[in-house]
Amino acid sequence: IDDLYFKDEL
């Protein structure tokens, strides 16, 4: 779930 961190970027 930590992996979600950068996925709000394009």
Add this chain to the structure above:
Amino acid sequence: MNIFRLAGDMSHVFSILVLLLRLRVAKNAQGISVRTHELFLIVFLTRYLDLFTTFYSLYNSIMKILYIVSTASIIYTIKFQEPIKSTYDKSQDSFLYWQFAVAPCAVLASVTHLIGSGISGFSFIELLWTFSIYLESIAILPQLIVLQRYREVENLTGNYIFFMGAYRFLYILNWIYRANFEAHYQHHWVVYICGVLQTLLYVDFFYYYFKSKKSGGRFTLPT
């Protein structure tokens, strides 16, 4: 969201618009690499699979769809729309992207994803996301090679590549900002390394771009 990321995203959208405009105004595809945009389309399609799984924000979803649709439209325009289609010189745009970009990035992504998460944490969507990060870092290469072959850089083509590079540079500032101002910030070295590599690929281009802007003369690359 911070000002650097917003400016970066806008710069990206702007570069796509400049390219689409350039294709329509000049009605030719001279000096444009369709392979670069095919690589970007693969990048977006593999990275944005989370459109189906996770909702971040309306902004995020709209931008993702916009990138996919506009990149597909660039490819379609150059490959299938006359009179542009017949001006596209395939022999100049010959970067072997399967062998030198897609396959190596797939191998590298598999290795790093497996090391990072192990067999038990393996996730295909995660793997594709990692793959897209690697692939994006070198996706501009076919375009830079085509530019080198034509040597004389047309005004709007230069601007489109400039905004593409500016977008990557602004993302680095965005990470510096986030690292300093966000609580619970986590570093992501794959993203950083690829982001910096991608920006470095533009350095040479930037140098000649600014030089030509300063002199007000024609934009040509050295041999």
